[in-house]
Amino acid sequence: MIAHLNGTVTEKTPTHVVIDCAGVGYLANISLTTYSKIGNVNQQARLLIHAVYREDAQLLFGFAEPAEREMFRYLISVSGVGGNTALLMLSALTVADIEAAIATANLSLLKGVKGIGEKTAQRIIVDLRGKVTKGSAGMPGNLLTGVHRERDEAITALISLGFNKASVEKAVDGIIRKQGDALTVEQIIKEGLKVL
Numbered sequence: 001m002i003a004h005l006n007g008t009v010t011e012k013t014p015t016h017v018v019i020d021c022a023g024v025g026y027l028a029n030i031s032l033t034t035y036s037k038i039g040n041v042n043q044q045a046r047l048l049i050h051a052v053y054r055e056d057a058q059l060l061f062g063f064a065e066p067a068e069r070e071m072f073r074y075l076i077s078v079s080g081v082g083g084n085t086a087l088l089m090l091s092a093l094t095v096a097d098i099e100a101a102i103a104t105a106n107l108s109l110l111k112g113v114k115g116i117g118e119k120t121a122q123r124i125i126v127d128l129r130g131k132v133t134k135g136s137a138g139m140p141g142n143l144l145t146g147v148h149r150e151r152d153e154a155i156t157a158l159i160s161l162g163f164n165k166a167s168v169e170k171a172v173d174g175i176i177r178k179q180g181d182a183l184t185v186e187q188i189i190k191e192g193l194k195v196l
Contacts, residue, residue: 002026002049002060009038009045015087017062019045028062029083032091037064052083059083071095078127080120089113102128151176154188163196171195 005028007021014035018025028047030038038045047062048069061083063069068090075086075098089098092113101109102125110121151172158168175191176183183191 002051004046004048005060005062006046007044009041009043012038012041017045017047019047019062026060028060029087030062031068031087033068033094034062034064050083061087065095067095071098074128074131075124078120078124080123085115085120088115101125105129150183150185150188153185154192157185157189158192158196163192167196168192 005019005021005026007019007026009017010020010025011018011027012035014030014032016027016029017035017038018027020026028049030047034047038047047064048066050061050063050069050072052059052061061069061072063072072083072086072090075081075089076083081089089110093101093109097109100106105125107118107121107125110116110124111118116124155165155168155172158172159165171192172188175188175195179187179191
């Protein structure tokens with residue numbers, strides 16, 4: 001799996017970029033947000049990659065920021081949202097806009113993106129709403145904070161130990177609420193074992 005590319009930009013358009021890495025040119029599909037953040041032709045660039053391998057194609061999707069790649073991964077996990085649709089969403093809206101739309105069930109904002117109908121917008125909200133963390137002011141927080149990944153890893157580990165999924169999620173969320181966001185995966189698991 002390719003995690004990132006670091007090399008010279010040899011071609012750059014609003015929809016894709018080619019980066020030369022040690023003599024091999026890699027074409028990656030990008031959003032307008034990434035297009036505006038990476039270097040111009042003949043400049044060095046580092047691009048985070050999400051790779052898709054299919055029978056008929058090998059596709060690379062490139063991102064300038066980790067938050068954008070994580071949001072892309074969340075979006076393509078929703079039924080009916082493919083890579084190109086997710087890139088369209090990330091071109092039309094910022095990560096923060098998408099988080100806010102999910103947190104507030106703002107169908108009209110999501111439907112404003114070409115190719116997103118009402119049913120797809122509803123699925124995005126339903127499937128991803130539980131993954132959007134809330135900030136202290138009740139506004140959407142950063143979906144992609146470390147605590148979110150650590151929460152997910154801890155939940156997966158506890159479920160693999162034989163605990164009930166619903167009980168694990170409730171326990172882990174309670175631990176994070178009570179003890180704050182600075183917990184490591186190991187700390188969450190240890191605390192979870194005490195209360196489960």
